[in-house]
Structure formats: structure tokens, C-alpha cells
Amino acid sequence: MTNIVITGASAGVGRAVARRFAAKGNRITLIARNKARLETAAQEIREKGGEALVQPLDVADADAVEAAAVAAESAFGPIDVWINVAMVTVLSPVSQMTPEEYRRVTEVTYLGTVNGTLSALKRFRQQGWGTIVQTGSALAYRAVPLQSAYCAAKAAIVGFTDSLRTELIHENSDVKITVCHLPAVNTPQFDWARSKLPNRPRPVAPVFEPELIADGIHHAAYHPKREYWLGFSAVKAILSEKLAPELGDLYLARTAVSGQQTGEAADPDRADNLYDSVDGDWAARGRFSDEASDSSPAMALSEHGGSRLVAGGGAALVAGLMLGAIFAVSRQRA
Template sequence: MTNVVITGASAGVGRAVARRFGTPGNNVTLIARNRKRLEDAAGEIRKAGGKALVMALDVADADAVETAAEEAEKAFGPIDIWINVAMVTVISPVGKMTAEEYRRVTEVTYLGTVNGTLSALKRFNRRGRGTIVQTGSALAYRAVPLQSAYCAAKAAIVGFTDSLRTELLHDKSDVKITVCHLPAVNTPQFDWARNKMPHRPRPVAPVFDPELIANGIHHAAFHPKREFWLGFSSVKAIMSEKMSPAAGDKYLARTGYSGQQTDEPEDPTRPDNLFETVEGDWAAEGRFGDEASESSAAIWTSEHGGSRLVGGATLATAAVVALGAFALTRGRRG
């Protein structure tokens, strides 16, 4: 029996992770703002043979997160795994952002992860065991235009987690912590994220199915290591940034705007989920299912101990990508 807490569990990657853990013998505490979608997720888990507890709250509220942890342990006993997935984002150039929007993205995406980690760590340190899984992003290492608040929040998660990891090592703790850095995923966020661009937002290709990513996060929870780079595009982005960040800057300056928008005009009156939840029957998948990949050799290899193989192959690929981007930018100046 495994007792799991998942934030952001009502939709997107969090919903897919909840489904993956919703098997006989597992007890899953679901945290998000939208109670209706949480109840739907709980129904899926119960139908699959697991048990579920719904806690409708905002992860930016540290006291509410702590209360959820208390209720989870009252219902199911000691928590074994805590998975932080909750996030919000704004698609906008920096010059059109407001301080309030930056604050909100930070409070949910970064501080929500901190709040969940603190509640988990309080219990894990006392018992000397437990696993924390952070949902990171390739954008933590290779920031893109139009998502400055989100990229900064994901980078903050890396810094926070790296610091905590060294403290756990210093204390010779058996508490485990791991980060799964995600590629672009077909989730509903592109239907409800605040968008200040003229066209509807989209994930940067290639796009992956949320159930595939959930499998990777599930594996990481039971086989934690420092980081998992899920999907070849994540590996390529991170390695390219390490090799030639300036070339990446120029490449994204050329492609980053168009790559995050469709040709469809945006509806300026549609609701967004930055401050309030958006009603609807969204689950794990978004509207890009036709192009979402359901398999990834890079994910399979990372799960089966082949990180060096992936890293070596990707290093060569990243070099080609970086050189190609550099050549393109040189050609434009010429």
C-alpha cells in the first residue's frame, strides 16, 4: 500500500499522475482548486480500485496545504510520496506583464511547490523516510520568450530543490527528492492560461501525451535519482543550453513567438485560471492529441538506467543544433 499526495491533480499532468497511482492498494490525496474536477479524478481512482481523498484548495496557501497533509494522514496513515505538480502561467511579453501577474505565477508554481515540500518534509524528517517529486521543466534551464514568469518559477524550483538535496545529504537522511523535467505536454493549460498574444497558445513541438509523462513521474517516485529529463526534446534543450546559450537565445528569438501560437485568433473574453479556477470538464488531455506522442525512447532509456547513453547521444545532437542555430544567426547578419 502506498499513500500519495498529488497537487494540481484536477487536470493536465497532475490528473494523469493521479490516474497512474489510482490502482488497488494505493491511497491518493488529490489537491487542486476545482472541486468538481477533483471529484471526477477521485471517481476514476475508485473505479480503478484505489482510494481517494479530495482536498480543494490553493497551493499558494501554505496553511491550507498543511491542513491537507494532516487530513491525508488522518484518512490513510503516513504519507509515502508527495508529488508537486500544480502550476499557472501567463503567455505574454515581459513588457505587457504586471507585477501582480508575476507574483501570482510565483506563488502558485514556485511557492506552491515549496509549501508542498515543507508539509511533506515535516512528516518525512520525523519518520526518516519518504519521497518528494518535483515537477520541473526543460524551461527551467532553457527559458523561452513569452513565458518569463513560468520559466523563472521553474528555475527557482531547481535552486530550492538543489539546496534541500545538499541538506539531506549532509544530514545523511533517507528522505529522497527528485525532479522530473518535462517537455511540451498536451494538457488543457493552453485552453485556460492567461494569454496576451493575438493567437491561441500551443505547446512547442514536439508534444507528448500526459499519460506518457505520468508513467515517467510514477517511475521517478519509486526509483528517485537527482533528475529525470523526460523526452528527447527536454534533453536536447538542456544540453544545448549548457553548450551554447547564446546560439539558443538567437534561435528562440526567431522561432519562440510563432512556435507558441496557432493560426487561430484568440478570444479576448475567454476566462483564464490565473486567479480563479475555470469551470469545465477538462481532464488530462488538451486539444493537441493528434500530434501528441505516446512513446519516447529517451524516457524509456532514462527509466532503465541508460542516462549516460542518452546524454552522450544528445550531446552530439545538441552540438549540431547549437552550431546550426549559430550558423543561421550568422547568415542573417551576413
């Protein structure tokens, strides 16, 4: 039996994670803004034999997060695993962003993770155990155009988590912390994230189903290590930034603006979830299941001790791509 808290649990990756942990004896506290979707997620957990507690709140509110932690302990006892998934984003060129939008993405995606971590850490240090799982992104290392606020927030999560990890090591603590860096995932965020793009937003290919990512997060919760890179596209993105950031800049400048938009014109009147939850029966998946993959050999290998092999293969591939890019640039200049 495991007592789990999941933020962002009403839809997308968080909803898939809630479903993945749903099992007889597991007790799951579900945190998100939309109460109706949380109630539906709770019912899914109960149907699989688990227990569920619904806590509708905004993770940007530290007091509300702490109150949810108190409620989770009161209902289910000591918390074993805390998983931070909640996020918001704005797809927009930097020149069209506002300070308020940057602040809001930071408050939810970064500070929401901090708030959850602090509430978990307060309890885990007292009880002497517990695992914190951060939902990171390959974009924390390899930023892309049109997502500056989100990339910055995910990068901040890495810095915060790395600092905390060293403190826990210094204390010889049995509290564990791990980060799962995600590739592009088929979630509803592309239907409700605030967007200032002329066409409908989409994830950068290749795209993975949220259930696959939930499998990776589930594995990380029970086998925590420093980081998991979920999917070979995440491996390539992270290693390309470490090996050839300038070439990555050039490549993304040429491909990632169009690559984050479909050919359909955007609806200027659609609601977004930056400040308020969007109503509707959204669940884990978005509208890209026709191209999304539900398997990843790289992720499976990483989970079973092959991280160095994955990284080595990724490095070799990135090196090959670098040589190809250098050759192409040299030909253009000639």
C-alpha cells in the same frame, strides 16, 4: 500499498498522474482548486480499486496545504510520496506583464511547490522515509520568450530543490527528492492559462501526451534519482543551454514567438485560471492529441539506466546543431 499526495490533481499532468497511481490498495490525496473535477478524479481512482481523499484548496495558501497533509495522514496514515504538480502561467511579453501577475505565478508555481515540500518534509523527517517528486520543466534551464513568469518559477524550483537535496545528504537522510523536467505536454493549460497573445496559445513542438509524462513521474516516485529529463526535446533544450546559450537565444528569438501560437485568433473574452479555477469537465489531455506522441525512447532509456547515453547522444546532437547554426549565421554575414 502507497499513500500518495498529488497537487494540481484535477486536470492536465496532475490528473494523468492521479490516474497512473490509481490501483488497488493505493491511497491518494488529491489537491487542486476545482472540487468538481477532484471528485471526478477521485471516482476514477476508486473504480480502479484505490482510495481517494479530495482536498480543494489553493497551493499558494501554506496553511491550507498543511491542513491537507494533516487530513491525508488522518485518513490514510503516514504519507509515502508527495508529488508537486500544481502550476499557473501567463503567456505574454514581459512588457505587457504586471507585478501582480508575476507575483501570482510565483505564489502558485514556485511557492506552491515550496509549501507542499515543507509539509511533506515535516513528516518525512519524523518518520525517517518518504519521497518528494517535483514537477520541473526544461524551461527551468532553457527559458523561452512569452513565458518569463513560468520559466522563472521553474528555475526557482531547481534552486530550492538543489539546496534541500544537499541538506538531506548532509544529514544522511533516507528522505528522497527527485525532479522530473518536462517537455511540451498536451494539457488543457493552453485553453485556460492567461494569455495576452494575438493568437491562441499552443505548446512548442514536439508535444507529448500527459499519460507518458505520468509514466515518467510514477517511475521517478519509486526510483528516485537527482533528475529525470522526460523526452529527448527536454534533453536538447537543457543541453543547448549548457553548451551554447547564445545560439539558443538566437534560435528561440526567431522561432519561439510564432511557435507558441496557432493560426487561430485568440478569444479576448475567454476565462483564465490565474486567480480562479475555470469550470468545465477538463481532464488530462488538451486539444493537441492529433500531433502529440505517447512514446519516448529517450525517456524509456533514461528510466532503465541509460541517462549518460541519452545525455551523450543529446550533447552530440546539440553540437551538430551548433555547427549548423554557426554555419548559417556565417553565411548570412557573408
